[in-house]
Amino acid sequence: MTKAASQKKSSSWNFDKEELFFKRHHLFSDTGKKVLIVYAHQEPRSINGSLKKVAMEELSRQGCTITVSDLYAMDFEPRATKKDVIGAPSNPEFFNYGVEVYEAFKKRSLASDITDEQKKVQEADLVIFQFPLYWFGMPAILKGWMDRVLCQGFAFDIPGFYDSGFLKSKLALLSLTTGGTAEMYTRTGVSGDFRYFLWPLQHGALHFCGFKILAPQISFAPEIASEEERKAMVASWAQRLKTIWEEEPIDCTPPWYFGQ
Numbered sequence: 001m002t003k004a005a006s007q008k009k010s011s012s013w014n015f016d017k018e019e020l021f022f023k024r025h026h027l028f029s030d031t032g033k034k035v036l037i038v039y040a041h042q043e044p045r046s047i048n049g050s051l052k053k054v055a056m057e058e059l060s061r062q063g064c065t066i067t068v069s070d071l072y073a074m075d076f077e078p079r080a081t082k083k084d085v086i087g088a089p090s091n092p093e094f095f096n097y098g099v100e101v102y103e104a105f106k107k108r109s110l111a112s113d114i115t116d117e118q119k120k121v122q123e124a125d126l127v128i129f130q131f132p133l134y135w136f137g138m139p140a141i142l143k144g145w146m147d148r149v150l151c152q153g154f155a156f157d158i159p160g161f162y163d164s165g166f167l168k169s170k171l172a173l174l175s176l177t178t179g180g181t182a183e184m185y186t187r188t189g190v191s192g193d194f195r196y197f198l199w200p201l202q203h204g205a206l207h208f209c210g211f212k213i214l215a216p217q218i219s220f221a222p223e224i225a226s227e228e229e230r231k232a233m234v235a236s237w238a239q240r241l242k243t244i245w246e247e248e249p250i251d252c253t254p255p256w257y258f259g260q
Contacts, residue, residue, distance in 0.1 A: 001236060033065070035064050035066070035126045036120050037127075038130070039069065040129075047234070048130055050070070051217075051234060054234050055128060055238075056086050058242065071142060071145060076145060077144070078140050078147070080147050084222045085109060085111070102153050117148075121155075126171040129173070133178045136197040156209050161208050161209070161210070162207060165207070166210055168210030170210075172213055173213070175217040177218075177222050178218060178219070198255045203252055212252075
């Protein structure tokens with residue numbers, strides 16, 4: 001085998017085996033934090049894949065237990081349908097998804113793919129969402145994960161939301177990539193301040209469920225960046241993770257997003 005072929009083989013190492021290694025390595029560790037990475041990208045060799053990989057490496061090095069939900073690899077179902085409720089609905093005459101899922105949660109009759117993800121969330125101290133920004137929002141598969149997993153009864157209730165949300169003991173962090181440059185995502189830029197698009201993601205979804213929100217990790221425009229710049233983005237993320245447990249959550253209120 002040539003040196004080039006050997007390097008290529010090494011760089012395409014099976015990521016499922018890699019994740020299994022990290023899980024097994026810390027399976028019996030009870031001294032570290034528990035981290036769930038919800039990963040939404042189709043290509044393991046993408047910069048999103050690299051950011052996920054380096055997070056696994058660094059957090060594992062710290063003694064954390066790492067779990068990864070690789071949504072595309074899992075073929076996760078993003079659609080919220082009647083199939084999410086096992087058994088007869090509470091109202092067979094009119095299907096209201098929110099009501100039926102709430103009742104199914106209380107009766108422990110939600111679909112297993114939902115309860116599997118809820119168990120991962122429940123066990124985590126920190127949930128990292130790794131994804132590319134699509135139309136100022138999440139990819140559909142990740143939006144579907146939030147729609148189905150963070151249901152009433154599990155993540156919140158009425159009352160029981162925002163500071164009183166059921167996930168208030170947990171941290172959440174968005175690590176995302178953009179198509180536009182950092183200059184585009186300023187108050188005077190063509191796309192406006194990046195904090196504007198974070199409002200529905202961080203505040204309307206995650207903080208609504210009680211999560212304490214850490215500042216986002218945004219890797220701007222990797223597609224048009226040089227190889228050295230992309231490496232710097234990954235290195236910056238790895239460096240931040242070294243002290244991630246020392247960070248204070250943001251003040252998740254309108255002024256943080258929109259100013260005074």
